Amino acid sequence: MSLSNVAEARGAAALSPLYRAIWRWHFYAGLLVIPFMILLAVTGGIYLLKDEINGLFYKEYLTVAPQNAAYLPASEIVAKANFALPGTVTAYIPAASADASAIVTIKTEAGKQRVYMDPYNGAVLGQLDDSGLANTPFMKLVRKIHSLDYFGWLANRIIEIVAGWALILVVTGIYLWWPRGRDVGTFKLRSGTKRRPFWRDLHAVTGLYTGGFIFFLAITGLPWSGFWGDKVNTYANQAGLGYPTGYWDNVPVSTVPMKDAMTQVNWTMENAPMPESTPTGAPAFGLDKAVATFEDLGIHKGFVIDLPQSPEGVYTASVYPDDIDFERIIHLDQYSGKVLFDAGFKDLGAVGKTIEWGVSVHMGQEFGRLNQLLMLAACCAIILMSVSAIVMWWQRRPKGTLGAPRYPSDYRVARGAIAILALMAMLFPLTGLSILIALAIDILLPGSWRPKLA
Known part of the structure; x- marks a missing residue:
């Protein structure tokens, strides 16, 4: 070598x-x-030290003082964030623990911004450029240089x-x-x-x-990678070894791939089509009900909710914790609340599971601190x-x-x-x-x- x-x-x-x-x-x-x-x-x-570095240098954005009180409703937290930063709300991240902030992603003329909120009182803790899976601008820069x-x-x-x-x-x-x-x-x-x-x-x-x-x-x-990875993804999914194709048999889908519509998505599902809601003439059931539905379905804490951006859009919850067994994506019809798609690591094909597991180990997550x-x-x-x-x-x-x-x-x-x-x-x-x-x-x-x- x-x-x-x-x-x-x-x-x-x-x-x-x-x-x-x-x-x-x-x-x-x-x-x-x-x-x-x-x-x-x-x-x-x-x-590899992403969480530790983020926690050290972005503590004022990511953490709050734990309180013996209930969180504000998600819709109220989002409204306060949107008042502080006008724009189009695209995603909401509920607090993952008692000392964690809630996060609202807002699209503005300057690009997407994350507004960090105290979930107990709705106070604005600050705002940073949206950084996706990297969570903070510094780690996004490191990730982009790495690739x-x-x-x-x-x-x-x-x-x-x-x-x-x-x-x-x-x-x-x-x-x-x-x-x-x-x-x-x-x-x-x-x-x-x-x-x-x-x-x-x-x-x-x-x-x-x-x-x-x-x-x-x-x-x-x-x-x-852009070439090899894309080809393997395509061939694996065409062979039924990637994402679970049967999930779309009775669900309306768009031509938009998940990677273009979601804040975060795993490698296997990035080219899968986004499901669509079916407009009924009734108003959408709202973010608070969506949050409650996702929690009732037992999704792991730390999930991101992407909000519908059109009449056919869906509420999407996605989570990629250190333990890959809890990886999961759920799509809900924004009018009826019907589960259009619900799949996790266990549902993937052989190639999808192998690659997702390898990526998790590559990132130092699968087996904890060791x-x-x-x-x-x-x-x-x-x-x-x-x-x-x-x-x-x-x-x-x-x-x-x-x-x-x-x-x-x-x-x-x-x-x-x-x-x-x-x-x-x-x-x-x-x-x-x-x-x-x-x-x-x-x-x-x-x-x-x-x-x-x-």
Whole structure:
């Protein structure tokens, strides 16, 4: 998992075309991935501490003094918020605990804003830009940088390519570490070594124990990518392995996907259609009744209610707590109160369940504090591994060259390396395209230029 030589070439095995080819492609993978790995590890580590950081820096917005009194009706809280900030109310988040604020999302000319309210007396605690699942503007920024959405459409596709190359990095790194009769595959740091062997051992050992986490984080992060994730979502749902299609058999639906109409939605359901209410000529039954209905249905606390924005719109409650078993979406007809859709984690197909579970673990939620600390340790290890790779590369790099491992003597013999790359190309098309470009450059590069790269 490096920009550099994981093991000094020792013996005939190290000089084989296969070893040289894999070593070279490990170098290329590291060259592309390491800057992003550091960025992802730093932002991912920060996001793992989302609740703690939000609670520390946004305490005046998120918390209130608990009182021995009932909350105000939701409609009254919303009215007070809308009086303080005129606009169109789009969502309401009831207080999740006795010391939590209630939140009202209002669409204004300046964009969506969240107004934080004391649920006991309706006092306005403040307002912030709407941040969706991230809850606060700072964490939204961290999340957007982590996915590279902050830098635009092209950068988001690059992160998808990087994830594929990270998998190549893990596979080739384990191959290079494997002893094969040589004193290379160490499981621990060795004392009394020279500077470069120390960094090599630090990199190899850290990479060995972190490789599984890198593989897991890359795989579970890919569903959120713009190209690969969207295609997998479409194919899974078409095959009945994603969201429960039968729920729409007797329900009117719109052409609007849930991701465009809801404050928050899970990966599996984001492209599912929004149900529609059936106007009856009677007025809508109102937010207070909607809140009571959702609570009677037993939805987990911390849910968000998206309000209907048209005569055909619905009341929607969605919740994504740390325990994925309580994940749930409920849609209600705004006139009759009829449940149009009610599904949770248990209702998803095999692919939907697998990906939702993976995302929950990826975000450090599924197994509580242990999960959070384990993912945080993995982020720190990724940074350490990346830094050791950079140091190693700098130490062994001949002056005036890139310092890439030498070309294999015969690329035709290195079928193992080609097989690894071909498999990755088939599984991850954007990564495959970048592999073809890199392979073409590697093979077709004029001989006079090659000394600068080796």
